[in-house]
Amino acid sequence: MKDKQQSYLFQVNLKGMISLLSEHLYSNPNTFVRELLQNGVDAITAIKTLDEQHIGSIQVHLNEKRNEAIFEDNGIGLKEDEIHKFIAVIGESSKREAFEANDFIGKFGIGLLSCFVVSNEIILETRSALADKVLRWTGKADGTYQLERITEERPIGTRIILQAKKEWAHLFTTSAFEKNLRFYGDLLPIPITLRNGHEAILINEHTGKWLNDDYTKDELLELGKSTFHTNFIDAFRIDAPSGKLKAVAYVLPYKTQFSGKQQHKLYLKRMFLSEDDCRLLPKWAFFIRCIINTDGLSATASRESLMVNGELKATQKEIAEGIKSYLKTIGVVDPAIYHKLISTHYLHLKAIAAEDVDLLKAFMDDLPFETSKGIRSFKSIRTYQKNIYYTANIDDFKQLRRIAEPQGLMVLNAAYTFEEELLKKMQRLDSALSIEEISPVHLLKSFRDLDEVSANAYMNFTEKARKILETLNCEVTVKRFQPTDIPAIYIASNVNHTGKSSHIKASANNPLAATLGAFTRTNETKPQLCFNADNSLIQAVFPIKDSYVVNSIVHILYVQSLLLGKYPVSDKEMNLFNEGLHNMLIMGIDNFINI
Numbered sequence: 001m002k003d004k005q006q007s008y009l010f011q012v013n014l015k016g017m018i019s020l021l022s023e024h025l026y027s028n029p030n031t032f033v034r035e036l037l038q039n040g041v042d043a044i045t046a047i048k049t050l051d052e053q054h055i056g057s058i059q060v061h062l063n064e065k066r067n068e069a070i071f072e073d074n075g076i077g078l079k080e081d082e083i084h085k086f087i088a089v090i091g092e093s094s095k096r097e098a099f100e101a102n103d104f105i106g107k108f109g110i111g112l113l114s115c116f117v118v119s120n121e122i123i124l125e126t127r128s129a130l131a132d133k134v135l136r137w138t139g140k141a142d143g144t145y146q147l148e149r150i151t152e153e154r155p156i157g158t159r160i161i162l163q164a165k166k167e168w169a170h171l172f173t174t175s176a177f178e179k180n181l182r183f184y185g186d187l188l189p190i191p192i193t194l195r196n197g198h199e200a201i202l203i204n205e206h207t208g209k210w211l212n213d214d215y216t217k218d219e220l221l222e223l224g225k226s227t228f229h230t231n232f233i234d235a236f237r238i239d240a241p242s243g244k245l246k247a248v249a250y251v252l253p254y255k256t257q258f259s260g261k262q263q264h265k266l267y268l269k270r271m272f273l274s275e276d277d278c279r280l281l282p283k284w285a286f287f288i289r290c291i292i293n294t295d296g297l298s299a300t301a302s303r304e305s306l307m308v309n310g311e312l313k314a315t316q317k318e319i320a321e322g323i324k325s326y327l328k329t330i331g332v333v334d335p336a337i338y339h340k341l342i343s344t345h346y347l348h349l350k351a352i353a354a355e356d357v358d359l360l361k362a363f364m365d366d367l368p369f370e371t372s373k374g375i376r377s378f379k380s381i382r383t384y385q386k387n388i389y390y391t392a393n394i395d396d397f398k399q400l401r402r403i404a405e406p407q408g409l410m411v412l413n414a415a416y417t418f419e420e421e422l423l424k425k426m427q428r429l430d431s432a433l434s435i436e437e438i439s440p441v442h443l444l445k446s447f448r449d450l451d452e453v454s455a456n457a458y459m460n461f462t463e464k465a466r467k468i469l470e471t472l473n474c475e476v477t478v479k480r481f482q483p484t485d486i487p488a489i490y491i492a493s494n495v496n497h498t499g500k501s502s503h504i505k506a507s508a509n510n511p512l513a514a515t516l517g518a519f520t521r522t523n524e525t526k527p528q529l530c531f532n533a534d535n536s537l538i539q540a541v542f543p544i545k546d547s548y549v550v551n552s553i554v555h556i557l558y559v560q561s562l563l564l565g566k567y568p569v570s571d572k573e574m575n576l577f578n579e580g581l582h583n584m585l586i587m588g589i590d591n592f593i594n595i
């Protein structure tokens with residue numbers, strides 16, 4: 001090597017490059033159908049710059065016996081120098097630098113190579129609108145090509161002739177071609193005809209009418225039904241000028257998850273691009289399906305997604321605004337649809353309302369929430385009582401819902417995503433609202449202590465009960481609480497040393513027992529049995545002095561409270577219960593109650 005710096009040119013392994021671009025860039029062997037349609041459309045767009053009145057058409061001739069397909073367009077064609085320059089140079093495109101570049105679908109100069117996936121060679125026969133010669137170019141996957149002149153008379157335009165490789169012969173049938181031509185070309189503005197012998201099928205007869213703003217709502221819904229095989233709740237239009245984008249959005253008639261793939265139909269310059277929304281829709285719009293056409297956004301080279309750039313981001317915002325503005329007005333425009341929308345998609349609406357104040361205002365009153373009195377709209381919750389109480393987790397809600405009822409409280413379950421956020425935002429919006437988080441501890445504080453006289457009167461019983469339950473590692477308390485028909489509540493401890501950790505797990509099923517279980521979470525380390533001094537049975541048993549009787553009653557009430565709280569009961573506890581019951585039966589109630 002000499003000292004002086006020298007420049008070298010990269011070398012390209014042509015065969016490798018063709019294989020890379022044709023076989024590995026595109027995920028689908030049918031891509032050639034799209035690429036050839038697109039070249040035909042672009043060639044017709046180009047000839048229209050010479051003759052505005054030109055009526056373009058694309059014919060696909062199929063010869064199933066010979067596994068041959070010919071794509072024929074009456075577009076601008078190619079001159080000899082253009083063939084050398086654009087067809088034979090990979091990555092060169094006549095469309096990129098053209099004045100009307102934005103009108104063309106292609107730009108990368110590689111699309112034609114997709115034909116090598118299904119065919120060993122590509123034959124292109126063409127007559128340019130700007131020259132008389134009819135030329136045939138034959139390109140092979142090894143990177144060689146021949147160019148010859150043919151004498152046959154030809155109209156202006158281009159034919160691409162492909163012979164299917166054996167393994168792809170099944171794609172060269174009328175049914176496969178019809179399906180693929182429709183899939184990619186159903187929105188193209190140039191008529192595409194599939195011909196097989198005498199048979200001629202027009203591929204895109206009625207398409208694209210929805211792009212006209214005069215299409216009615218019923219027609220849009222019909223289009224949605226035939227495209228997605230779904231009877232949608234509603235259809236509305238979205239315009240996004242940044243992406244020169246027009247879309248019809250459809251509201252799904254069933255609940256959807258917050259994740260999972262949604263099917264859409266995305267077209268770029270009316271050529272089908274993807275069933276994915278290519279990030280155009282906001283992440284919360286799971287309840288929406290769209291048919292979209294964009295004339296202003298760019299595809300990636302594989303033409304299977306959109307390039308993420310400034311226009312795409314601006315378009316995303318405009319689409320999100322479009323959906324939101326529909327949602328904000330639908331209640332006024334069509335109350336029936338508004339209520340259907342809420343009852344089907346309230347979870348998604350809550351997600352949107354959590355990030356958009358206007359939507360929060362528009363929807364909040366009608367959004368449903370789970371409460372201790374069943375599912376209620378926010379409006380009915382806020383009109384039911386002065387203060388709105390909510391729990392931020394499901395366990396607290398389960399614990400509170402039964403016990404809140406007798407206290408005359410409605411408790412709202414705000415454990416689901418967004419709900420607490422919604423409530424807090426509502427509070428900020430409307431200072432007249434009083435929204436407060438509540439927990440079992442709060443409610444327990446509302447349980448009244450006994451006055452000194454009652455406490456002394458019940459001391460004897462309480463002490464006895466304390467001793468009895470000591471062996472079961474359980475504390476005893478006495479309070480006054482609602483509902484009065486409940487004699488005692490078992491309060492689980494969540495600390496393992498009690499040996500009753502399994503009780504705590506099961507407690508979520510029982511609001512009462514679990515309520516008090518939560519109480520112990522604060523400082524208590526032992527479970528408790530809380531007697532209700534307002535309960536008539538407890539009032540009757542408190543004065544009993546007989547230790548034998550008290551023993552039986554305490555065991556029965558203890559196990560009954562466990563069962564009530566849906567806590568598991570051990571064999572030992574069950575035996576105590578049975579024993580107690582047995583004793584009571586033997587004694588006969590009149591023999592031991594001092595009344």
Ligand SMILES: Nc1ncnc2c1ncn2[C@@H]1O[C@H](COP(=O)(O)OP(=O)(O)OP(=O)(O)O)[C@@H](O)[C@H]1O
Binds near residue numbers: 109113
């Ligand atoms: N049917 C046709 N009529 C006229 N010119 C054509 C036709 N098909 C291809 N060409 C020419 O061949 C060039 C290369 O085509 P190719 O499909 O490989 O790439 P492209 O369409 O330019 O871009 P892209 O890779 O984005 O599709 C085109 O730019 C165009 O000049």
